[in-house]
Structures are given as structure tokens and as C-alpha cells.
Amino acid sequence: MRADFVLTLLGGMAVVVEGQIENRFREHEFAEIIESVLPGIGAVLGAGFLAAAAITPSPKAASGPAEPAPPARASASTDAKRAWSPLTEGLTISRGLDLGNRTRALKQLQVQPAVYSQMVAVIREVLPERNAGLLICPRQWPLLAARMQQLGETTGTGTDTVARHLNRLRADTSWQEASGTALVGRLVDATLASMTTPPGAPAASRPPRTAWGV
Incomplete structure (x- = not known):
């Protein structure tokens, strides 16, 4: 230079x-x-x-009674910051979301225990045991469970609708082409795509990316 x-x-x-x-x-x-x-x-x-x-301006005199300071707002957790993606569309995300603590995360996402058990059962019916485990084990699972509960509540038919949507995972197995951690990410993306696509409609050429690491 x-x-x-x-x-x-x-x-x-x-x-x-x-x-x-x-x-x-x-x-x-x-x-x-x-x-x-x-x-x-x-x-x-x-x-x-x-x-x-070290001369600083003197504070200005207050024209009236001092107002109480607004309460400090808790900073958003790392999970809450990362959660913004197609996976969380329509969900209310707590600023303190903690996906490292599954029990707490499910409560923060307002997933009902009975509904959660039903969703796990549906996943195990649709997917082989190994693949069901790959979907339920990652940190993103509580978010998927919340989306499944949301889908069931929106249609009013509960797990029946969720099961019909998830059956797409049996027909479209392109997500199985990946391996390792990439397989888990593809499975999460494919699950989200199955829930956001009406049963019987053609599969999207590219499932929505959740923008999440495993």
C-alpha cells in the first residue's frame, strides 16, 4: 500500500x-x-x-417526582436467539428457552404431557425405531413437538391429522440420502415439510431449512 x-x-x-x-x-x-x-x-x-x-455534566433537576426505573429485561438465551426459523413459525418462544433441559423446554413451549406422549407414539408408528430415535433425540425435538401439537389443535383432530402428515416420511425418503449429523438435519427438515404440506399434495422440491445445528 x-x-x-x-x-x-x-x-x-x-x-x-x-x-x-x-x-x-x-x-x-x-x-x-x-x-x-x-x-x-x-x-x-x-x-x-x-x-x-474528570468534569462531567451535572444531572438536570427533575421537574416532578422521580419515576421508578423500568424493570430490567432478561437477555434472550442462545436457544431463543437461534430458534427463529421456519421451525418456530407461529410458536410463542420464551426469551429463556432452554432446549438443553427437555422437561423445561416442553413446559416453556406449553406442550401438554399427554399430547407429547401421543406425538412420540405417532413418530414411532411412522418411522423405524432407529429413525424415530434420530428425530426425538436432537435439541430441536421440543420445537417439533410444539409444532405437532399446534397442527393437531388447528385442525381439531389431534394426532390423526399429525399422523396423516407424517406419513409423507414413508413415501418421500430423500432425506435418507444423507448420513451422520447431516441425516438428522435432513430428517428434521423433512418432518417440518411434511407438517406444512397438505396430505396428498406434491412434495416441495426443497424442504424448508430449519437453520439449526444438531
């Missing part, structure tokens, strides 16, 4: 920073006092003087 270009770049950055310093200095309540006592000091040196003297 040429030296003259570097100097030009640094010069431009210096102008920007100097402008920012000047704006902040002008906003300070003591700026005019400092410039009157120390004429010619300039904004940059004046800001340096304030910083060295």
Missing part, C-alpha cells in the same frame, strides 16, 4: 474524529466557561481539559 494513500486515509479519519470531539465538547455545559477563561483553547484541547479534570 502506498505511503501517500495511507497518510491521506489517516488524515480523513482524523478530520472525522476531530469533528466528533468538537460536537461532544459543544454539548457540555461548561464548554462556554472554559473557552471564556482559556481563550483560543479550541474544542479538542478543551475536551482534553474536561477529560483530564
Whole structure:
């Protein structure tokens, strides 16, 4: 990189920073006092003087009774941040979602214990034992269970509708072409596609990606 270009770049950055310093200095309540006592000091040196003297603006007097501070909002968990995907469409996601604790996650997603047991039974009927285990074991499973419960509640026919949708996994086995952890991801995607596609309708050329790691 040429030296003259570097100097030009640094010069431009210096102008920007100097402008920012000047704006902040002008906003300070003591700026005019400092410039009157120390004429010619300039904004940059004046800001340096304030910083060295640790002079901060005094708090403004309240015009009325102080309002209580709003309650601190809990930060969203990693699972809650990652959960935004086609897999969670229509679900209410708790900010503290913890998919590492399955019992807690199912409660957070409001999956009813009886419905959960029925969904697990449906999965075991539709898929061979090994594949059923691959679908139920991953962290995403509570989200899938919540979507299955949602599907059953929407149609009003419970597990019967869910089973009809999941039967697509028997007919369309393209997800089995993967292996290892990729197989689990493909199975999750195929399960979601089966639940969001009406029974009898042609399969989508590409199942929706859940954007989740296993």
C-alpha cells in the first residue's frame, strides 16, 4: 500500500474524529466557561481539559417526582436467539428457552404431557425405531413437538391429522440420502415439510431449512 494513500486515509479519519470531539465538547455545559477563561483553547484541547479534570455534566433537576426505573429485561438465551426459523413459525418462544433441559423446554413451549406422549407414539408408528430415535433425540425435538401439537389443535383432530402428515416420511425418503449429523438435519427438515404440506399434495422440491445445528 502506498505511503501517500495511507497518510491521506489517516488524515480523513482524523478530520472525522476531530469533528466528533468538537460536537461532544459543544454539548457540555461548561464548554462556554472554559473557552471564556482559556481563550483560543479550541474544542479538542478543551475536551482534553474536561477529560483530564474528570468534569462531567451535572444531572438536570427533575421537574416532578422521580419515576421508578423500568424493570430490567432478561437477555434472550442462545436457544431463543437461534430458534427463529421456519421451525418456530407461529410458536410463542420464551426469551429463556432452554432446549438443553427437555422437561423445561416442553413446559416453556406449553406442550401438554399427554399430547407429547401421543406425538412420540405417532413418530414411532411412522418411522423405524432407529429413525424415530434420530428425530426425538436432537435439541430441536421440543420445537417439533410444539409444532405437532399446534397442527393437531388447528385442525381439531389431534394426532390423526399429525399422523396423516407424517406419513409423507414413508413415501418421500430423500432425506435418507444423507448420513451422520447431516441425516438428522435432513430428517428434521423433512418432518417440518411434511407438517406444512397438505396430505396428498406434491412434495416441495426443497424442504424448508430449519437453520439449526444438531
